[in-house]
Each structure stands twice: as C-alpha cells, then as structure tokens.
Amino acid sequence: MIITVDGPAASGKGTLARRLARHYGLPHLDTGLLYRGVGYLLLERNRALDDATTAEAIAQSLDLTKLDADALRADRISEAASYVAAMPGVRAALLKMQQDFARQPGGAVLDGRDTGTVIAPEAEAKLFVTASPEERARRRHVELATRREPTEYCEVIADIRKRDERDSERSVAPLKPAPDAVLLDTTQLDIEAAFRAAIAIVEATRAGRARS
Ligand code: C5P
Numbered sequence: 174m175i176i177t178v179d180g181p182a183a184s185g186k187g188t189l190a191r192r193l194a195r196h197y198g199l200p201h202l203d204t205g206l207l208y209r210g211v212g213y214l215l216l217e218r219n220r221a222l223d224d225a226t227t228a229e230a231i232a233q234s235l236d237l238t239k240l241d242a243d244a245l246r247a248d249r250i251s252e253a254a255s256y257v258a259a260m261p262g263v264r265a266a267l268l269k270m271q272q273d274f275a276r277q278p279g280g281a282v283l284d285g286r287d288t289g290t291v292i293a294p295e296a297e298a299k300l301f302v303t304a305s306p307e308e309r310a311r312r313r314h315v316e317l318a319t320r321r322e323p324t325e326y327c328e329v330i331a332d333i334r335k336r337d338e339r340d341s342e343r344s345v346a347p348l349k350p351a352p353d354a355v356l357l358d359t360t361q362l363d364i365e366a367a368f369r370a371a372i373a374i375v376e377a378t379r380a381g382r383a384r385s
Pocket of ligand 1: 205287
C-alpha cells in the first residue's frame with residue numbers, strides 16, 4: 174500500500190506520516206528533506222538561492238545519508254528549500270529516487286508536496302493535512318523554542334504566510350490537494366486525535382477500493 178500525505182508548512186503532515194508508517198509497518202520518506210538538503214548545500218557553497226544550475230547539480234548527486242536531518246529542519250533551511258523546490262530542474266533530478274522509494278515491494282508512506290500527484294498518483298490513500306495559519310504558526314513557534322531557535326510569534330506567522338504564498342503561486346507543483354485526496358483539518362485536533370482521524374481516512378479509502 175502507498176500512502177501520500179501533503180499539506181502546507183507546519184501542518185503536522187510529517188508527524189502524521191511517520192505515525193502512519195509505524196502503524197502499517199511501512200518505510201517512510203519525508204520528501205521535504207530532499208529539497209532541504211539541496212537548499213542546505215547551496216547555502217554551504219555560498220551560492221545565491223536563485224542559482225538554479227548549481228541547485229540542479231546538487232540535486233543530481235544528493236546523498237541524504239550524508240546530511241544531518243535535524244540540521245536540515247532549521248528555519249533558514251526552510252526558506253532555501255522553498256526556493257529550490259520551485260526549480261523544475263531540481264524537481265526532475267529528485268523524481269526517480271522518490272518514485273523508486275514509493276514503488277518498493279509492500280509500499281511506503283511519503284509526505285510532501287507532489288507525492289500524491291506526480292510521485293505516486295497510483296497511491297491507495299492520499300491525505301491533505303491542513304490547519305489554520307495561526308495554529309500552524311503556534312506549533313512551529315513551540316517547535317523552534319524546543320530546538321533552541323527562539324523566534325517571535327509574529328515573525329513565525331509572517332514566515333508561514335510567505336511560504337504558503339510562494340508554495341501556492343509557483344508554477345511547478347503548487348500547493349494544492351490532489352483531486353482524490355481527503356482533506357484533514359487538524360486546527361482543533363491534538364496529535365492523537367489527528368492520528369485517529371488519519372487512520373480512519375486510510376481505512377475508509379481501502380474499504381472503498383475493496384468494494385469497487
Ligand atoms: O515539508 P517541508 O517543510 O520539509 O518542505 C520544505 C519545502 O520543500 C516546502 O516549502 C516545499 O516548498 C518544498 N517541498 C516540495 N515538494 C515536496 C516536499 C517539499 O516542493 N515533495
């Protein structure tokens with residue numbers, strides 16, 4: 174079974190995808206880490222964020238095992254990732270690795286932007302996880318504080334809105350649910366309630382497929 178989980182920044186899609194993967198005993202790929210890896214290496218090499226040629230070369234030889242996933246989640250990398258993710262050459266370079274992951278025997282859980290549309294349109298269950306910008310900013314604010322990256326709430330929400338806008342308006346893989354994705358709004362849900370709702374969606378989708 175392939176499950177894809179998409180949604181805007183700080184919607185909780187990563188946490189839900191990891192929990193779904195554990196629940197169903199499936200391998201999990203956080204595809205955002207790939208774009209974060211490219212953004213991180215671009216910054217490391219002191220290149221401009223719009224240097225598409227270098228970004229594409231980095232994407233072609235990206236080896237995530239050599240990068241520290243925790244460092245990739247830092248705030249300045251989020252910004253760089255959303256820049257390089259808008260480059261068609263970078264997306265093309267990262268496509269095969271993601272498709273191979275999705276199509277391994279037994280299936281997988283993938284979270285990230287175009288997982289349900291481009292990477293694995295054949296996925297059995299597709300979730301689009303969302304929450305209000307204020308609630309996403311509140312969660313991100315708490316996360317940054319625990320990562321010892323204290324930031325003002327007003328800066329976090331401004332950043333979330335900027336990323337939403339850049340992710341929604343870009344021409345390649347814009348932020349929008351796959352037509353057959355099920356929307357899960359977690360604004361009023363804690364992680365346990367959101368997880369139960371996600372399982373219910375996956376099970377309902379499976380049952381629906383079994384019947385048809
Ligand atoms: O999900 P995460 O916040 O780690 O993603 C970082 C950035 O990478 C997002 O802002 C998004 O623009 C981009 N991304 C993407 N396609 C994916 C995963 C992430 O465009 N499959």
